[in-house]
Amino acid sequence: MARIGFVGLGNMGAPMARNLLKAGHDVAVFDLQASAVVALAEAGARAAAASADAAAGADFVVTMLPAGRHVREVWLGSGGMGSGGVGSEGMGSGSKGGGAGLAAAAGPDAVLIDCSTIDVATAREVAAAVGRPMLDAPVSGGVMGAEAGTLTFMVGGPADAFGRAEPILAAMGRTVVHCGEAGAGQAAKVCNNMLLAISMIGTCEAFVLAERLGLSHQALFDVASRSSGQCWSLTTYCPVPGPVPNSPANRDYRPGFAAALMAKDLGLSQQAARETGAGTPLGAASLALYERFLAAGGEGKDFSGIIAMLREDGGT
Numbered sequence: 001m002a003r004i005g006f007v008g009l010g011n012m013g014a015p016m017a018r019n020l021l022k023a024g025h026d027v028a029v030f031d032l033q034a035s036a037v038v039a040l041a042e043a044g045a046r047a048a049a050a051s052a053d054a055a056a057g058a059d060f061v062v063t064m065l066p067a068g069r070h071v072r073e074v075w076l077g078s079g080g081m082g083s084g085g086v087g088s089e090g091m092g093s094g095s096k097g098g099g100a101g102l103a104a105a106a107g108p109d110a111v112l113i114d115c116s117t118i119d120v121a122t123a124r125e126v127a128a129a130v131g132r133p134m135l136d137a138p139v140s141g142g143v144m145g146a147e148a149g150t151l152t153f154m155v156g157g158p159a160d161a162f163g164r165a166e167p168i169l170a171a172m173g174r175t176v177v178h179c180g181e182a183g184a185g186q187a188a189k190v191c192n193n194m195l196l197a198i199s200m201i202g203t204c205e206a207f208v209l210a211e212r213l214g215l216s217h218q219a220l221f222d223v224a225s226r227s228s229g230q231c232w233s234l235t236t237y238c239p240v241p242g243p244v245p246n247s248p249a250n251r252d253y254r255p256g257f258a259a260a261l262m263a264k265d266l267g268l269s270q271q272a273a274r275e276t277g278a279g280t281p282l283g284a285a286s287l288a289l290y291e292r293f294l295a296a297g298g299e300g301k302d303f304s305g306i307i308a309m310l311r312e313d314g315g316t
């Protein structure tokens with residue numbers, strides 16, 4: 001049993017913390033939403049009065065927060081521990097830190113883990129400002145994966161800290177991959193999700209063209225799923241109802257993976273592309289299409305629901 005401080009009990013963090021409790025760990029929790037803390041306390045966690053209190057005495061400190069600015073504030077406190085430049089995601093305040101920075105409150109041997117999806121630059125800056133081993137460990141698998149304990153963790157940071165953290169992450173997920181040094185987990189996440197967006201839009205375009213050509217969804221699926229067009233967006237998450245019975249297309253595009261979260265991740269990929277000079281024209285086009293989809297009412301829809309916009313106006 002390990003002592004774990006967990007901060008950020010939203011859609012993802014709450015079920016992740018519950019899985020740590022189920023695995024027999026001693027978990028102290030904090031969130032700005034008191035009701036989220038109460039719900040976890042009822043499940044057996046210790047309620048902390050501030051994020052720093054959750055970290056005190058912990059062997060592992062885990063955060064699951066919305067964006068880079070929250071991660072910066074929660075880990076470094078309002079003083080920022082003398083950190084240097086601020087990535088564009090890191091600007092502004094927008095949240096209350098809930099007390100002193102987590103990094104200062106955690107004991108010197110505690111393993112520090114941020115599971116939020118944030119920009120690579122802020123992840124690296126926070127890890128450097130903390131000044132001791134810290135892991136960026138974003139996830140894929142969504143709320144269902146968080147509840148089922150089947151998340152994939154992609155982890156950046158020192159190998160020894162990764163080795164210590166691996167069993168804790170394994171209590172919340174099925175796959176844990178060490179991707180490299182600080183920021184490598186976030187880098188893997190934005191690259192993977194940019195690829196996913198591009199493949200989903202490509203799959204949607206193929207179905208829209210098939211419809212115009214009088215080719216049935218099932219016929220395209222039967223051919224492409226067994227030939228060179230095969231991809232996850234087609235065979236696991238098919239954007240038209242029928243061929244894959246449990247895909248969101250079969251439930252009026254209820255998420256799943258919300259289009260708004262895909263747009264967030266695409267924005268992070270384009271921030272990284274700008275900062276590194278990488279050419280990602282399809283990533284940029286995908287972000288523009290998802291922004292249009294959100295503006296046109298796609299906010300509450302699964303990201304595969306973008307097929308409706310492509311079908312109606314060709315995405316132009």
Ligand code: NAD
Pocket residue numbers: 007008009010011012013030031032033036051064065066067070073074095096097098115116117118139140141142143257258261264
């Ligand atoms: P959420 O908005 O439901 O939860 C975030 C929680 O953080 C909220 O409960 C909020 O009160 C809390 N919080 C914010 N600032 C805080 C502070 N200063 N101190 C303490 N608590 C604070 O978000 P979510 O859906 O749980 O997502 C969390 C992260 O996981 C995001 O970075 C998101 O991109 C990523 N992610 C989400 C999904 C998904 O399907 N929801 C999938 C993969 C990754």
